[in-house]
Amino acid sequence: MKVTVCRRAHFNAAHRLYRKDWSFEKNDLIFGKCNNPNFHGHNYELIASVTGEIDPETGFVIDVKILKDLIKSEVEDALDHKNLNLEVPEFQDLNPTAENIAVVIYNKLKVKLDTKFDLEITLYETPRNFVKYSGD
Numbered sequence: 001m002k003v004t005v006c007r008r009a010h011f012n013a014a015h016r017l018y019r020k021d022w023s024f025e026k027n028d029l030i031f032g033k034c035n036n037p038n039f040h041g042h043n044y045e046l047i048a049s050v051t052g053e054i055d056p057e058t059g060f061v062i063d064v065k066i067l068k069d070l071i072k073s074e075v076e077d078a079l080d081h082k083n084l085n086l087e088v089p090e091f092q093d094l095n096p097t098a099e100n101i102a103v104v105i106y107n108k109l110k111v112k113l114d115t116k117f118d119l120e121i122t123l124y125e126t127p128r129n130f131v132k133y134s135g136d
């Protein structure tokens, strides 16, 4: 019997969407306002979903405290109130789109979780725009 345990978290971060190897004009054409050289911020909402078998002894799939602490150390401490382009090593040469942020968060959490779990990341960049990534 597989059940999914979800934990919601939040972080604020600034970014600029652009490619260093493109001209400003091309970046402007593709990324529009998101290419503002002075950066802009988002209130990101994260849902980390862990799927696995219920442990018959505890009744838990995963102790949600473990998930909470992992999100704190791997995501909130690393990304909250940061400029993603300038301060987060993963985005040194990776455009910090919602898609790429979701993949980075997935990779950071996945390596810390028991391999028996499936992980899915849902990341809201705005209340209406969100992405999902589960490792494929």
Ligand code: NI
Pocket (backbone or CB within 6 Å): 015, 034, 040, 041, 042
């Ligand atoms: Ni943006």
